Amino acid sequence: MPNDGTFELLAGLHDDNQAAMSFLQKPVYNLDEMDRRESMISLVYSGCFCIKSSKHIDPQQPGMVYIDGKATEAPLIEKPTAMFGQLVGIIVRKYLLEYNKEYKVRYAGAYDTDGLEIPEFIFNLKTLPRIEPGVKYPEHDAIVLQAAREGAVLLKNDNTLPLSSGSYVNVFGAAAVVFRLGCLGAGKINPRYGIRVKEGIEKYSSLELNQELYEFYTEEKNVFPPEDVVARAKDRSGTAVVFITRGSSEAHDAPKDKGGYYLTDEERGLIQRVTTAFDKTVAILNVAHPIETTWIEEYGVNAVLLTGLSGMVGGRALAEILEGTVNPSGKLPNTWAYDYDDYPSAPNFLTKDQIANKSGEAPFQYAATVYEEGLYVGYRYFDTFQKPAAYLFGHGLSYTTFDTKLKSAVKTDVCSTQMDVEVRNIGTRAGKEVVMLYAHFDGGELEQPDKRLVAFAKTKELLPGEVQILSLEVSDKRLKSYCEAEAAWIIEPGKISFLLGGTPNRAKPVWSMDVADKIVVAQVKNRVAPPFLVKELSAKDLAGTYPQGEMTKAYTAEECEGLLPFKNSRTAVGNDDVPLEHTTDRLIRFPDLVKNPALVEQFVAQMTDYELARMSVGGHTGWGIEDNGYAGTLFNEKALDKYEIPDYFFADGNNGLNMFEVNIGFPVSTTVCASFNEELSYAEGKAIAREAKDMNLHCLLAPALNLQRNPLCGRHTEYFSEDPFLAGRMAGQESRGFEESGVSSCMKHFFANNAETMRNTNHSIMSERTARELYLAAFETAFEVNKPDTVMTGYNAANGVYCSNDEELLRGILREEFGFTGYVMTDWNGYGDEGMAAPLAAGVSWLAPGNPDDTLVTPIEAALRSGDLPRARVQKNLVDLIKVVLKYQEA
Numbered sequence: 014m015p016n017d018g019t020f021e022l023l024a025g026l027h028d029d030n031q032a033a034m035s036f037l038q039k040p041v042y043n044l045d046e047m048d049r050r051e052s053m054i055s056l057v058y059s060g061c062f063c064i065k066s067s068k069h070i071d072p073q074q075p076g077m078v079y080i081d082g083k084a085t086e087a088p089l090i091e092k093p094t095a096m097f098g099q100l101v102g103i104i105v106r107k108y109l110l111e112y113n114k115e116y117k118v119r120y121a122g123a124y125d126t127d128g129l130e131i132p133e134f135i136f137n138l139k140t141l142p143r144i145e146p147g148v149k150y151p152e153h154d155a156i157v158l159q160a161a162r163e164g165a166v167l168l169k170n171d172n173t174l175p176l177s178s179g180s181y182v183n184v185f186g187a188a189a190v191v192f193r194l195g196c197l198g199a200g201k202i203n204p205r206y207g208i209r210v211k212e213g214i215e216k217y218s219s220l221e222l223n224q225e226l227y228e229f230y231t232e233e234k235n236v237f238p239p240e241d242v243v244a245r246a247k248d249r250s251g252t253a254v255v256f257i258t259r260g261s262s263e264a265h266d267a268p269k270d271k272g273g274y275y276l277t278d279e280e281r282g283l284i285q286r287v288t289t290a291f292d293k294t295v296a297i298l299n300v301a302h303p304i305e306t307t308w309i310e311e312y313g314v315n316a317v318l319l320t321g322l323s324g325m326v327g328g329r330a331l332a333e334i335l336e337g338t339v340n341p342s343g344k345l346p347n348t349w350a351y352d353y354d355d356y357p358s359a360p361n362f363l364t365k366d367q368i369a370n371k372s373g374e375a376p377f378q379y380a381a382t383v384y385e386e387g388l389y390v391g392y393r394y395f396d397t398f399q400k401p402a403a404y405l406f407g408h409g410l411s412y413t414t415f416d417t418k419l420k421s422a423v424k425t426d427v428c429s430t431q432m433d434v435e436v437r438n439i440g441t442r443a444g445k446e447v448v449m450l451y452a453h454f455d456g457g458e459l460e461q462p463d464k465r466l467v468a469f470a471k472t473k474e475l476l477p478g479e480v481q482i483l484s485l486e487v488s489d490k491r492l493k494s495y496c497e498a499e500a501a502w503i504i505e506p507g508k509i510s511f512l513l514g515g516t517p518n519r520a521k522p523v524w525s526m527d528v529a530d531k532i533v534v535a536q537v538k539n540r541v542a543p544p545f546l547v548k549e550l551s552a553k554d555l556a557g558t559y560p561q562g563e564m565t566k567a568y569t570a571e572e573c574e575g576l577l578p579f580k581n582s583r584t585a586v587g588n589d590d591v592p593l594e595h596t597t598d599r600l601i602r603f604p605d606l607v608k609n610p611a612l613v614e615q616f617v618a619q620m621t622d623y624e625l626a627r628m629s630v631g632g633h634t635g636w637g638i639e640d641n642g643y644a645g646t647l648f649n650e651k652a653l654d655k656y657e658i659p660d661y662f663f664a665d666g667n668n669g670l671n672m673f674e675v676n677i678g679f680p681v682s683t684t685v686c687a688s689f690n691e692e693l694s695y696a697e698g699k700a701i702a703r704e705a706k707d708m709n710l711h712c713l714l715a716p717a718l719n720l721q722r723n724p725l726c727g728r729h730t731e732y733f734s735e736d737p738f739l740a741g742r743m744a745g746q747e748s749r750g751f752e753e754s755g756v757s758s759c760m761k762h763f764f765a766n767n768a769e770t771m772r773n774t775n776h777s778i779m780s781e782r783t784a785r786e787l788y789l790a791a792f793e794t795a796f797e798v799n800k801p802d803t804v805m806t807g808y809n810a811a812n813g814v815y816c817s818n819d820e821e822l823l824r825g826i827l828r829e830e831f832g833f834t835g836y837v838m839t840d841w842n843g844y845g846d847e848g849m850a851a852p853l854a855a856g857v858s859w860l861a862p863g864n865p866d867d868t869l870v871t872p873i874e875a876a877l878r879s880g881d882l883p884r885a886r887v888q889k890n891l892v893d894l895i896k897v898v899l900k901y902q903e904a
Contacts, residue, residue, distance in 0.1 A: 038638055045206055047060070068099065071126050079119040161327050170315075178219045185255040192258065198728065201665070203675050208329045213330070217328075218336045255283065346740075378568060397464075448513065449468075457505030497781050576846075623652065643664050716758070762840060804827065
């Protein structure tokens with residue numbers, strides 16, 4: 014169990030119950046929820062309902078679980094954790110099959126580690142009723158379906174798909190049953206219904222499911238069926254459809270080994286036998302992140318469809334694409350290598366196994382992750398160095414064929430252009446196409462990847478022979494590069510070529526322009542310099558600069574003397590905040606602000622030091638057994654009660670509302686991003702926001718737009734892409750959808766939060782140019798679409814300073830350079846390493862989630878009274894916060 018702020022919060026919400034057994038959550042179960050919240054504690058609890066034991070259970074005598082009087086199987090018993098103690102994973106997914114039914118569960122026969130029998134535990138476990146598709150918010154269901162359809166990516170097709178109408182579908186693999194619709198953690202959905210493989214085929218297509226094979230895999234084992242079962246399947250169809258699934262979770266990076274990035278021996282054995290037995294094989298990848306791909310050619314798989322984690326209608330979209338009533342139009346937002354070690358970030362990505370293998374008696378306190386790959390993330394590396402990849406960024410096949418060509422190009426400014434691109438469907442089926450425009454730079458001194466994405470657009474559904482003209486605009490913001498020596502964004506003299514296509518290695522030159530003189534796009538300051546010179550990968554010396562990972566390691570407290578390794582100090586932006594003076598004798602209450610927002614500064618000015626400190630710290634979290642799942646609230650009680658500040662609730666909401674009440678469930682962010690459809694991302698934001706308002710939520714902690722630097726990152730599904738421009742555009746549209754619908758958006762995690770292993774103490778180190786052109790650029794691009802109401806800092810440190818403590822980052826880059834005018838919050842318990850006053854001094858308005866007592870408030874009040882924390886700074890922070898709270902209030 015990692016030392017993790019979120020886990021500490023969750024553990025603290027559960028009583029230290031001394032009864033033999035107790036509940037973590039109410040005994041209710043959503044059949045459409047593949048992985049419950051307990052799985053975030055340990056991924057082994059997938060498909061379980063967990064209870065807590067006050068005794069340590071002997072794993073050799075774990076007992077037996079009986080459901081409605083029938084013996085099922087022994088529970089999962091993991092090693093007790095310091096925070097949660099002994100959990101008992103009662104496997105229920107295979108046994109609870111009916112909606113709206115109360116099951117009697119009996120757990121008996123377990124012994125503790127002292128050899129004493131634990132009293133049996135009997136309880137009723139109620140499955141939730143199902144809300145059928147179209148009953149609630151039917152217009153939202155339609156948007157979810159569009160996202161699942163357009164987010165699927167056809168990776169390979171040897172004239173195997175689509176299947177003919179009425180085809181018999183022979184399914185293989187446990188994933189045909191365990192078909193995941195979403196991820197765990199902040200991006201989790203709690204859908205009001207879930208359409209998986211069986212229902213999708215039976216209700217939404219003319220295809221016929223092989224029921225015998227499907228029932229065989231309800232045991233959730235990747236084994237090849239008996240010969241007679243296979244023979245009957247082959248008699249009906251010579252095509253097999255094999256399923257592979259991978260989940261993901263916040264707080265857990267994916268394992269590098271088998272069952273994580275690599276296939277298990279059982280999965281490989283199954284695929285090998287299926288491809289040998291059947292004429293054609295289709296592989297369905299219901300996976301959260303890229304996985305190894307060598308098996309596709311090794312075993313001769315004929316077609317590969319990536320569904321991703323496709324939301325509450327995933328099974329329907331899958332069936333429609335298999336049958337061909339829907340034409341796949343998704344493109345990869347990330348690169349799929351042949352092997353994990355092909356990624357240049359691999360040597361500098363710490364896995365739990367690496368840390369466990371190196372760990373002695375002393376626990377690790379900090380980790381340093383050096384981004385030696387520099388600018389060469391994803392396709393920028395594979396394309397520039399001509400490294401073969403299985404499927405490059407932008408790849409995605411269709412059942413039809415398109416012809417794309419440049420119609421016109423007009424220079425609209427010194428270094429800006431507009432291009433009109435003609436897309437014609439020259440195939441025989443209707444379909445949608447994505448157009449991507451890349452830029453290539455010649456003649457400059459700054460190192461450049463071979464290509465970078467500078468524009469993209471998606472057509473409507475084009476009938477055979479139909480044409481659409483797409484307009485692509487490229488401004489100087491897309492063409493600028495950061496020069497550390499000049500502390501400026503510049504465009505160097507030389508030639509800029511534009512290439513049109515899908516994957517960058519197949520893009521064709523269509524236009525170019527010459528830049529005669531250097532253009533300074535923006536003069537800024539070097540504000541996030543690394544604590545030491547980072548040797549980064551260079552195309553000028555591949556062998557001499559390829560990442561080695563020597564500086565990336567975990568540190569014990571003794572090794573780093575209890576301090577953040579490579580801790581740096583930043584130059585203060587400057588305390589130019591003027592203290593607010595209270596100039597009226599009357600008490601100004603929040604309702605007065607609603608009538609007259611100009612009073613907001615006076616509202617804050619009247620607060621005492623204690624009240625300023627108390628307002629800066631959050632109140633409650635709603636994750637307890639009797640709560641509804643909200644993530645946090647503004648504190649408005651006790652000393653602040655007189656101000657009549659309204660209740661204000663925060664919730665996770667990347668792809669649905671992570672609440673205990675069932676609601677909408679979109680595909681995960683990276684699957685939505687595969688649609689390359691900005692209008693769809695905007696519609697998603699509007700739909701989620703409407704349901705959020707109906708649940709009395711005010712701020713959604715989304716979107717998350719850190720880059721997909723490495724495929725093992727546990728939040729890969731929450732993040733959009735390896736490309737900052739694509740990620741920024743899609744995230745910005747979702748944010749715009751939230752806020753135009755009356756709910757605040759919180760873009761996160763600012764910045765370089767690219768690993769979950771030791772995430773609270775992980776230090777990301779890179780050159781300033783890499784930081785700005787990749788990891789900060791995603792946020793900058795998103796701000797061009799919509800400046801959000803709030804931004805959340807990352808748990809991590811970056812280039813010497815914790816993000817929540819970095820004034821240069823929060824006031825210099827975020828406010829002065831990006832023009833941000835909202836408020837900044839921390840991640841949950843992510844307060845940095847310099848005390849409670851440090852985030853506020855750096856420009857954070859709200860410490861999340863806080864707590865109802867004054868544990869966090871007292872040191873802030875003391876710093877205000879001593880003058881160590883400028884009162885004017887805290888006042889300014891809270892003015893920013895109150896303005897956002899006011900924004901959606903009705904007078």
